[in-house]
Structures are given as C-alpha cells and as structure tokens.
Amino acid sequence: MLFQVQMEVRIPHDVPVDRAERLKREERERAQELQKSGIWRHLWRHVGRYANTSIFDVGSAQELHDILSTLPLFPFMEISITALCRHPSSVHDGDQ
Amino acid sequence: MLFQVQMEVRIPHDVPVDRAERLKREERERAQELQKSGIWRHLWRHVGRYANTSIFDVGSAQELHDILSTLPLFPFMEISITALCRHPSSVHDGDQ
Amino acid sequence: MLFQVQMEVRIPHDVPVDRAERLKREERERAQELQKSGIWRHLWRHVGRYANTSIFDVGSAQELHDILSTLPLFPFMEISITALCRHPSSVHDGDQ
Amino acid sequence: MLFQVQMEVRIPHDVPVDRAERLKREERERAQELQKSGIWRHLWRHVGRYANTSIFDVGSAQELHDILSTLPLFPFMEISITALCRHPSSVHDGDQ
Amino acid sequence: MLFQVQMEVRIPHDVPVDRAERLKREERERAQELQKSGIWRHLWRHVGRYANTSIFDVGSAQELHDILSTLPLFPFMEISITALCRHPSSVHDGDQ
Amino acid sequence: MLFQVQMEVRIPHDVPVDRAERLKREERERAQELQKSGIWRHLWRHVGRYANTSIFDVGSAQELHDILSTLPLFPFMEISITALCRHPSSVHDGDQ
Amino acid sequence: MLFQVQMEVRIPHDVPVDRAERLKREERERAQELQKSGIWRHLWRHVGRYANTSIFDVGSAQELHDILSTLPLFPFMEISITALCRHPSSVHDGDQ
Amino acid sequence: MLFQVQMEVRIPHDVPVDRAERLKREERERAQELQKSGIWRHLWRHVGRYANTSIFDVGSAQELHDILSTLPLFPFMEISITALCRHPSSVHDGDQ
Amino acid sequence: MLFQVQMEVRIPHDVPVDRAERLKREERERAQELQKSGIWRHLWRHVGRYANTSIFDVGSAQELHDILSTLPLFPFMEISITALCRHPSSVHDGDQ
Amino acid sequence: MLFQVQMEVRIPHDVPVDRAERLKREERERAQELQKSGIWRHLWRHVGRYANTSIFDVGSAQELHDILSTLPLFPFMEISITALCRHPSSVHDGDQ
Structure with a gap:
C-alpha cells in the first residue's frame, strides 16, 4: 500500500551543531536501510528547500507510523501524508 | 529532469455530461500515451479525491508546460509543480 | 485499517431540486448499507454545517477510494483524509 | 454529548528531557483514566504526526474544557474542537 | 450551554429576487421567535458585512444543529461554531 | 458602542513561572474591574483553548485600544477585533 | 472616529453589462457625495486591482455599517474593516 | 521604477468561446506593444499554469495601474503586485 | 507617489527591556521626523494590536525601501506594502 | 532554463551579530560571483522586506538546488520556486 509522505525539516539554530550532525547521519543511515528493504520506495529532494517527497510501500x-515516528529527525519534521491508490489511467499494474 | 505535478480536477456541474465524458476519455488516452513514452513516469490517485500526484521526466x-497545458482537462485543473532533484540519501542512481 | 474522512457537502443552488433530493436519498441508502457492513464504522454530523466526520475500517x-468515489454525492463533496493508527495511550485493543 | 477534539503536540526542543518525559507519562495516565471512565471515548493517532483525533462524551x-485544560501536555497542545451530533443517516442510536 | 455562532450569508446574484426576499423575511421571523424564547441569546451585525455573531443557549x-440547519437562509450561510464555557475571571454567574 | 474582541494567549514556556503567575493574577483583577464598570460586557472562555470571546462597550x-493595550497579558495576546452594530432582526433595543 | 475599510469588488461576468454600468455610476455618485460631506475621508485605488483602501470618519x-451596506456595489464587495485610533508617535492632532 | 506583477487568468467555462478567443488575441497584441515600448520588460509563463510573472518598468x-486595468483580460485576472528596488548585492546598475 | 504600509511589530520577550525601550524611542523620533518632512503622510494605530497603517508619499x-529598512524597529516588523494611485471616484486632486 | 526564486530571510535575534554579519558578507560575495557568471540572472529587493525575487538560468x-542549498544564508531563508518557460506573447526569443 502506497503513501505519499512530504517531509519538511526545520532544525532550530540553537540545536548544538554536533547533535544536528549526528541526527542527520543517523537519518541518512535509516533512510538508506529502508530504501534497500523496498519500504521507502522513492525519495526526492525539493529544489531549494530542506524538504522531500517520498513514496512508502507499507503493509498498513x-x-x-512506526517507521516515521522513529526517524532520527522526526522531532524536527513537519510531515504531511496522502494515501495513494491505483489511478484508473495508469498503465503500470505494479504501480498500484 | 523530474517534476512532481499535483493535479486537482474540478469540472463544474453545468458542463454538459457528454462534453465532460469526452474530455475524460481524451485525457486518459493522452495520459497513457505519455506514460508509455516514459515522460509521465508515475501516476497515483489521491484516495477520496479527484486528484493525483504525478512524476514527469522531461528534458526541460x-x-x-507544453505537455500540461495541452491536456484535455487542463482548463478544469488546479496544478501545482515542485521541481525535484536527487536526494543525498537516495540509494537509486537512476532516481535522480 | 482506519481512516478519518471529513466530508463537506456543497450542492450549487442551481442543481434541480429533484436531482438533489434523489442524490441525497441514494447517499443515505449507501451510507446505511456501508455502516451495516461494518466498513463505515462511525458517522457524526458537524453541528451547524452540512458536513460530517466519519471513520472507515477498510482492508486497503x-x-x-473505491467506496468514496462512488458515493452519490461525491461530485459535490470536499473530502479530506487522515490515516489513523493505534494510539500508544489507547486502552482499547479493538480501537486499533 | 460528543465532541471531536484534535490535538497537535509541539514540545519545544529546549524543554528539559526529563520534564518532557514526566509530562508525557502523566498525560498517558490521565488519558487512560479518562478512557476507562467512558469520557474519552475514542483516541486515534494521526499517522506520521504527533497528533490525535479524539471523541469525548461529556455532560457539558x-x-x-475542565478536562482538556488540565491535561499535563495542555500548554504544548494546539487543540481544535468540533461539536458533533447524530447524523440523520446513522444506523446507530447510541452513536448520537 | 452557550455556543458562539458566526454566520456569513452569501446569496448568489442569480437567485431570483423574490425568492431571496422571501427567505430573508422568513429568516427574520424565525430569528425573532428564537430570540424571544431565550435560545438565540445575542445577535449582532458585523459592520460592513452580511454577517453576524450570535450566542445561542441550548440544552445540547x-x-x-436542529435549529441552525432549519434556518431559511441555511443553504446560503457559511457557519462557524465555537463552544463556550465560563471564564474563570468572569464576574457573572449567569453568564456561564 | 460594541466591539467583539477575541483574545488568544500564548505565553512562551521560558517565561519564568512567577512572572507568568503574577501577570495572570493582575490580568484577572483588571478584567473583573472592567466587567464591574460595565465596559467589558461579556467574557466567555473558548472550550479547550487559552482563548476567549469578549464584548466591550466603549465610547470610542x-x-x-487604551484598555486592551494596557492589559497585563497584552504582550502575549493575539487579538482580533470586529466592530459590531445592531442587527436588523434583533429584538433587543439595548443590545444595539 | 476613523475606520480603515478595504473593498474588493468582484462583479460576476454574467451580470448584464447595463446593470453593472448603472451600479458603478451610482456607486461613484454616492462615493463623491460622502467624500464631500467629510465622512469618506480618503479613497485610494490599489494598483492593478479592482480594490481600494478607504478611511471613514464616522460618529459610530x-x-x-448603514453607509457601507447601502452602497450600490455592496452585494459584489468583499469588505474588511480595521478600527483605527491615534498613534502615540503621530504628530497630527487632527489625524486622531 | 520596477514592479513585479503576477497574473493568474481564470476564464469561466461559460464565457462564449469566440469572446474568450478575441480577448486573448487582443491581450497578446497589447502585451507585445507594451514589451516593444520597454514598459513590460519581462514576461515569463509559469509552468503548468495559466499564469505569468512580469516585470514592468514604469514612471509611476x-x-x-492605467496599463493593467485596461488589459483586455483584466476582468478575468487575479493580479498581485510587488514593488521592487535595487538589491544591495546586485552587480547590475541598470537592473535598478 | 503613495504607498500604503502596514506594520506589525513583534518584539520577542527575551530581548532585553532596555534595548527594546531604546529602539522604541528611536523609532518614535524617526517617525516624527519623517512625518514632519511630509514623507510619512499618515500614521494610524490598529485598535488592540501593536500594528499600524501608514501612508507614505515618496519619490520612488x-x-x-531606504526609509523602511532603516527604521530602528525594522528587524522586528512584519511589513506589507500596497502601491496606491488615484481612485477615479476621488474628489481630491491632491490625494492622487 | 529559468526559475523564479523568491527568498525571505529571517535571522533570529539571538544569532550573534558577528556571525550574522559574516554570513551576510559571504552571501553577498557568492551572489555577485553567481551574477557575474550569468547564472543568477536577475536580483531585485522587495520594498520594505528582507526578501528578494531572483531569476536563475541553470542547466538543470x-x-x-546545489547553488541554493549552499548559499551562506540558506539556513535562515524561506525559499519558494516557480519553474518558468517562454510566454507565447513574449517578443524576446532569448527570454525563453
């Protein structure tokens, strides 16, 4: 089941630099792990913003929620979710 | 080059039914043609809305614009565009 | 799987009265059928508005989307969707 | 009498961790107590957000207000309220 | 129990004048009847707008909802509701 | 002359507790003084929010402005003002 | 007493041209009459919009409201009102 | 003196096609005339929208306003204006 | 040339009181100087807000921009600008 | 390929002055370098705001994104992007 997830990251300027760097490093590792597992199916950066559009393929x-709420940068993200389904004009069966 | 395109369709209730049906049929044909050519890379319906999220892969x-502005339903769409680029944490080279 | 669905109905004043009445009657029948099947789990009216909050329990x-987009009043509804999951403080197992 | 209550929690990052943890623990205890009493009738997490939709069944x-304004996390919540009533198409008498 | 009700009236210009006039006349009669009964406790016009702030005193x-949704101009109103309660600094017991 | 005043209070969490308590105590005293004088005609709490709707009866x-801008909590309030006048359907002469 | 009034005029395209022209002519006459009387103290056009900022000097x-709600174009205006008072840094006594 | 002008065109679907076509043709002629005179300095289409960003160089x-309000499509445009001036980091003297 | 300037002042509570007082004093002196020169033509306080509507008469x-961006409180202001011009119904030649 | 970039700069008041000054100096140097290279084609200040409209001419x-996200003030900017293309009424070939 596919969900579109848009994440906007806002780290306040008074978060210590090393804490911010550590969180970003952990975020990247977690993101890559989830991409490799096929759950985080797409991940695109928004040009000019600290934001992304992601497509997640999950069982429920x-x-x-369990994945997003344990992302290292979750406390500094504004997340919006759109449930997706197959478009009647889609030519891809596997695209749901 | 990838762009995220969100389309919301609003056909006023006083558009004649046959005109609306014809436009929808033509829209579907054009959408499938563009998907098959690889330009309209993804097309997902938003659950519960006459709306979609699309990913276009274009040269410029x-x-x-030339594609979107000639879609049969263009006059009845509210479109928002987000320019995308490769996310530094992406594991997919071809995902740009 | 639970989704919160908020529906706002706006029927333009120049829709013929008998068409509007027929659609409302069909909407009610469909809503009751879906409630009895357990899919449309809750249905509450918003005080002072032609709007409701609903909880749907669906498999996907x-x-x-298939249910909402075929509701008789769908063309006149503004729908917003929130995916729900179990709250860690919930005392109800069945409330997911 | 039913009210839909949507709570969004935003704890600033410079609130000391132990204070935040204590408030969350107290919030959970209070939430469970109110659920068991039947007042806090439903409690669902919004996927991907530190937010919930709740249904309260109160006498007035x-x-x-007395319940919400004394929740431990109240100072860090953005709350929106929708008064609910029985929907004419509801099949549940007890659903009001 | 007190509710603040803000009503904004928007009658499309192509509603026949006599229908609009009849609805306004019926609205006024209903409003006065409800004021005399003590249910529609306050009714103030917003300066420069076809809008009002009202305070209703109802049992539930x-x-x-039953009152508002049967107002003659209800189909042409945008209504927003705020549930009220006694302010701790209020000096009026009867003002709840 | 009547004005509807909606006040939303937001005291940042790093304002010292004793300062906040002192300001709230002074605010309450001032609010009660103005209510007794007949200027602050109504004061209702919004359910679930640190906010109120007030009706002021002033000469100009x-x-x-002189009253609102010297309220002890004024620096932490978001205030919106609506000028009111007599509604043509009002049955109360003194309600203006 | 001064009020800032911002008016945005939106005449639907299907209002007959002669009716629109008549309303605009009557609006202009009324506006000039009120300016000459000193009530409509300032009247400025917003560049590029069918909108204006006005300053009214009224007794109450x-x-x-009585003036604005009887303007010939009132049914086609979106009006927003800001109550003004003397600024403590103003050098003009008569500017209130 | 430079102004950024953003124009969004919305022609209702029930405007007769020949009227719409005539207005668009006249709009194009006027736009080209103003570009050639140097007043309408830049004109860019927004991708995927019936909208543009323009830079005007005017004496006042x-x-x-005189130019914009007499554009043939003005009645169907939503226009927003931003007054511009020389940026302190600009390397172009003539770019003002 | 006239511009409407709306200024909303928001001084964070952790700016030292003496710095805030000094800035306000300097702001007042500058505002009075500019009013006396005829550039800052009108200055009105918004009732109940730390905000004003101003009319500036400038050559360009x-x-x-040079005036506004050097106001002592500029770093704490949210400013919105509306370019004004003569209204065709204005009776004042000098009002432009 | 042209993009319209609007940047709004918000530096919190508790960023040390020397750090802010250094970032602004570096920003200016980088902006001028990019303008001279022809990439940052236009740069205009918004009157009365710490904001600008820029036109970038980039290959992709x-x-x-690589340019914007490495601007020295990027962490303190709110950026919005509009993809541009040639307007059919444009008289400039090179203006695309």
Whole structure:
C-alpha cells in the first residue's frame, strides 16, 4: 500500500551543531536501510528547500507510523501524508 | 529532469455530461500515451479525491508546460509543480 | 485499517431540486448499507454545517477510494483524509 | 454529548528531557483514566504526526474544557474542537 | 450551554429576487421567535458585512444543529461554531 | 458602542513561572474591574483553548485600544477585533 | 472616529453589462457625495486591482455599517474593516 | 521604477468561446506593444499554469495601474503586485 | 507617489527591556521626523494590536525601501506594502 | 532554463551579530560571483522586506538546488520556486 509522505525539516539554530550532525547521519543511515528493504520506495529532494517527497510501500498505516515516528529527525519534521491508490489511467499494474 | 505535478480536477456541474465524458476519455488516452513514452513516469490517485500526484521526466521546463497545458482537462485543473532533484540519501542512481 | 474522512457537502443552488433530493436519498441508502457492513464504522454530523466526520475500517487505501468515489454525492463533496493508527495511550485493543 | 477534539503536540526542543518525559507519562495516565471512565471515548493517532483525533462524551462544554485544560501536555497542545451530533443517516442510536 | 455562532450569508446574484426576499423575511421571523424564547441569546451585525455573531443557549449540541440547519437562509450561510464555557475571571454567574 | 474582541494567549514556556503567575493574577483583577464598570460586557472562555470571546462597550475605538493595550497579558495576546452594530432582526433595543 | 475599510469588488461576468454600468455610476455618485460631506475621508485605488483602501470618519460603528451596506456595489464587495485610533508617535492632532 | 506583477487568468467555462478567443488575441497584441515600448520588460509563463510573472518598468504607480486595468483580460485576472528596488548585492546598475 | 504600509511589530520577550525601550524611542523620533518632512503622510494605530497603517508619499519605490529598512524597529516588523494611485471616484486632486 | 526564486530571510535575534554579519558578507560575495557568471540572472529587493525575487538560468533543477542549498544564508531563508518557460506573447526569443 502506497503513501505519499512530504517531509519538511526545520532544525532550530540553537540545536548544538554536533547533535544536528549526528541526527542527520543517523537519518541518512535509516533512510538508506529502508530504501534497500523496498519500504521507502522513492525519495526526492525539493529544489531549494530542506524538504522531500517520498513514496512508502507499507503493509498498513500502523507500519508507516512506526517507521516515521522513529526517524532520527522526526522531532524536527513537519510531515504531511496522502494515501495513494491505483489511478484508473495508469498503465503500470505494479504501480498500484 | 523530474517534476512532481499535483493535479486537482474540478469540472463544474453545468458542463454538459457528454462534453465532460469526452474530455475524460481524451485525457486518459493522452495520459497513457505519455506514460508509455516514459515522460509521465508515475501516476497515483489521491484516495477520496479527484486528484493525483504525478512524476514527469522531461528534458526541460518548457517541455513540461507544453505537455500540461495541452491536456484535455487542463482548463478544469488546479496544478501545482515542485521541481525535484536527487536526494543525498537516495540509494537509486537512476532516481535522480 | 482506519481512516478519518471529513466530508463537506456543497450542492450549487442551481442543481434541480429533484436531482438533489434523489442524490441525497441514494447517499443515505449507501451510507446505511456501508455502516451495516461494518466498513463505515462511525458517522457524526458537524453541528451547524452540512458536513460530517466519519471513520472507515477498510482492508486497503484502494478499497476506501473505491467506496468514496462512488458515493452519490461525491461530485459535490470536499473530502479530506487522515490515516489513523493505534494510539500508544489507547486502552482499547479493538480501537486499533 | 460528543465532541471531536484534535490535538497537535509541539514540545519545544529546549524543554528539559526529563520534564518532557514526566509530562508525557502523566498525560498517558490521565488519558487512560479518562478512557476507562467512558469520557474519552475514542483516541486515534494521526499517522506520521504527533497528533490525535479524539471523541469525548461529556455532560457539558464546561466539563470538556475542565478536562482538556488540565491535561499535563495542555500548554504544548494546539487543540481544535468540533461539536458533533447524530447524523440523520446513522444506523446507530447510541452513536448520537 | 452557550455556543458562539458566526454566520456569513452569501446569496448568489442569480437567485431570483423574490425568492431571496422571501427567505430573508422568513429568516427574520424565525430569528425573532428564537430570540424571544431565550435560545438565540445575542445577535449582532458585523459592520460592513452580511454577517453576524450570535450566542445561542441550548440544552445540547443536537438542539443547536436542529435549529441552525432549519434556518431559511441555511443553504446560503457559511457557519462557524465555537463552544463556550465560563471564564474563570468572569464576574457573572449567569453568564456561564 | 460594541466591539467583539477575541483574545488568544500564548505565553512562551521560558517565561519564568512567577512572572507568568503574577501577570495572570493582575490580568484577572483588571478584567473583573472592567466587567464591574460595565465596559467589558461579556467574557466567555473558548472550550479547550487559552482563548476567549469578549464584548466591550466603549465610547470610542480609542478607549478600546487604551484598555486592551494596557492589559497585563497584552504582550502575549493575539487579538482580533470586529466592530459590531445592531442587527436588523434583533429584538433587543439595548443590545444595539 | 476613523475606520480603515478595504473593498474588493468582484462583479460576476454574467451580470448584464447595463446593470453593472448603472451600479458603478451610482456607486461613484454616492462615493463623491460622502467624500464631500467629510465622512469618506480618503479613497485610494490599489494598483492593478479592482480594490481600494478607504478611511471613514464616522460618529459610530452603526453609522459606518448603514453607509457601507447601502452602497450600490455592496452585494459584489468583499469588505474588511480595521478600527483605527491615534498613534502615540503621530504628530497630527487632527489625524486622531 | 520596477514592479513585479503576477497574473493568474481564470476564464469561466461559460464565457462564449469566440469572446474568450478575441480577448486573448487582443491581450497578446497589447502585451507585445507594451514589451516593444520597454514598459513590460519581462514576461515569463509559469509552468503548468495559466499564469505569468512580469516585470514592468514604469514612471509611476499610476501609470502601472492605467496599463493593467485596461488589459483586455483584466476582468478575468487575479493580479498581485510587488514593488521592487535595487538589491544591495546586485552587480547590475541598470537592473535598478 | 503613495504607498500604503502596514506594520506589525513583534518584539520577542527575551530581548532585553532596555534595548527594546531604546529602539522604541528611536523609532518614535524617526517617525516624527519623517512625518514632519511630509514623507510619512499618515500614521494610524490598529485598535488592540501593536500594528499600524501608514501612508507614505515618496519619490520612488527605492526611497520607500531606504526609509523602511532603516527604521530602528525594522528587524522586528512584519511589513506589507500596497502601491496606491488615484481612485477615479476621488474628489481630491491632491490625494492622487 | 529559468526559475523564479523568491527568498525571505529571517535571522533570529539571538544569532550573534558577528556571525550574522559574516554570513551576510559571504552571501553577498557568492551572489555577485553567481551574477557575474550569468547564472543568477536577475536580483531585485522587495520594498520594505528582507526578501528578494531572483531569476536563475541553470542547466538543470539539480544545479539550482546545489547553488541554493549552499548559499551562506540558506539556513535562515524561506525559499519558494516557480519553474518558468517562454510566454507565447513574449517578443524576446532569448527570454525563453
């Protein structure tokens, strides 16, 4: 089941630099792990912003929440979710 | 080059039914043609809305405009565009 | 899987009265059928508005879209969707 | 009498961790106590957000305010309230 | 129980004048009847707008909805509701 | 002359507790004094929010500003003002 | 007493041209009459918009409403009102 | 003096096609005339929208309004204006 | 050339009181100087807000920016600008 | 390929003055370098705001992101992007 997830990251300027760097490093590792597992299916940067559009392929809404809420940068993210489904004009069966 | 395109369709209720049906049929044909050519890379329906998220892979912003502005339902769409680029944490080279 | 669905109905004043009445009657029948099947789990009216908050229990996002997009009043609804999951402080197992 | 209550929690990053943890623990205890009493009838997490949708069953608007304004995390919540009533298409008598 | 109700009236210009006039006349009669009964406790016009702030004193949210949704101009109103309760600094007991 | 005043109070969490408590105590005293004088005609709490709807009866807009801008919590309030006048359907002469 | 009034005019395209022209002519006459009387103290066009900023000098909020709500174009205006008072740094006594 | 002008065109679907076509043709002629004169300095289409960003170089705000308000499509445009001036980091003297 | 300037002042509570007082004093002196010169033509306080509506009469947009961006409180202001011009119904020649 | 970039700069008041000054100096140097190279084609200040409208001419969306995200003031900017293309009424071939 696919969900579009848009994440906007806002780290306040008074968070210590080393803490911010550590969180970003951990975020990247977690993101790559989830991409390799096929759950975080797409990940694109928004030009000119500290933001991304992601497509997640999960078994349930619960699974999506468990993943997002444990992302290292979650406390500094504004997240918006759009549930997706197959478009009747889509030519891709596997694109759901 | 990838662009995220969100389309919201609003056909006023006083557009004649046959005109609306014809436009939708033509829209579907054009959408499938563009998907098969690889330009309209992804097309997902938003659950519960007459709306979609699409990913276009085009050579230029001009090409994207020429495609979108000639879609049969263009006069009844509210479109928002987000320019995308490769995310530094992406594991997919081809995902740009 | 639970989704919160908020529906706002806006029927333009120049829709013929008998068409509007027919659509409302069909909407009610469909809503009751879906409630009895357990899919449309809750349905509450917003005080002072032609709007409601609903909780749907569906097997997938696709199923939810198929239901919502075929509601008789769908063309006159503004719908917003929130994917729900179990709250860690919830005392109800069945409340997911 | 039912009210839909949507709570969004935003704890500033410079609130000491132990104070935040204590408030969350107290919030959870209070939430479970109110659920068991039947007042906090439903509690669902919004996927991907530190937010919830709740349904309260109270004797008056005053009672609702007294409950919400004494929640441990109240100073860090953005709350929006929607008064609910029985939907004419509801099949549940007890759903009001 | 008190609710603040803000009503904004928007009658499309192509509603026939006599229908609009009849609805306004019926709205006024209903409003005065409800004021005399003590339910529609206050009614103030917003300066420069076809809008008002009203305070209703009702036994339940259901009663409020039944009143508002049967107002003659209801189909042309945008209504927003705020549940009120006694302010701790209020000096009026009867003001709840 | 009546004005509707909506006040939303937001005290940052790093304002010292004793300063906040002192300001709230002074605010309450001032609010009660103004209510007794008949100027602050109504004061209702919004359910679930640190906010209120108030009705002021003043001789001029200048008088209203002088009162509001010297409230002890003024620096932490977001205030919105609506000028009111007599509604043509009102049954109360004194309600203006 | 001064009020800032911002008016945005939106005449639907299907209002007959002669009716629109008549309303505009009557609006202009009324506006000039009120300016000459000193009530409509300032009237400026917003560049590039069918909108204006006006300053009214009235004896009461009621008087302002009676004037605005009888302007010939009132049914096609979106009006927003800001109550003004003397600025403590103003050097003009008469500017209130 | 430079102004950034953003124009969004919305022609209702029930405007007769020949009227719309005539207005667009006249708009194009006027736009080209103003570009050639140097007043309409830049004109860019927004990708995927019936909208543009324009830069006007005019002698006064009055001149800008006289130009914009007589554009053939003005009644169907939503226009927003930003007054511009020389940026302290600009390397172009003539770019003002 | 006239511009409407709306200024909203928000001084964070942790700016030292003496710095804030000094800035306000300097702001007042500068505002009075500019009013006396005829550039800052009108200055009105918004009732109940730390905000004002001002009318500036300047030779160019550049001059306006140079004035506003050097106001002592500029770093704490949210400013919105509306370019004004003569209204066709204005009776004042000098009002432009 | 042209993109319109609007930048709003918000430096919190508790960023040390020398750090802010250094960042602004570096920003200016980088902006001038990019202007001289022809990439940052236009740069205009918004009157009365710490904001600008810029036009970038880049080979790809990726190039634009790489430039914007390494601007010294990027962490304190709110950036919005509009992809541009040739307007059919434009008289400038090179203006795309």
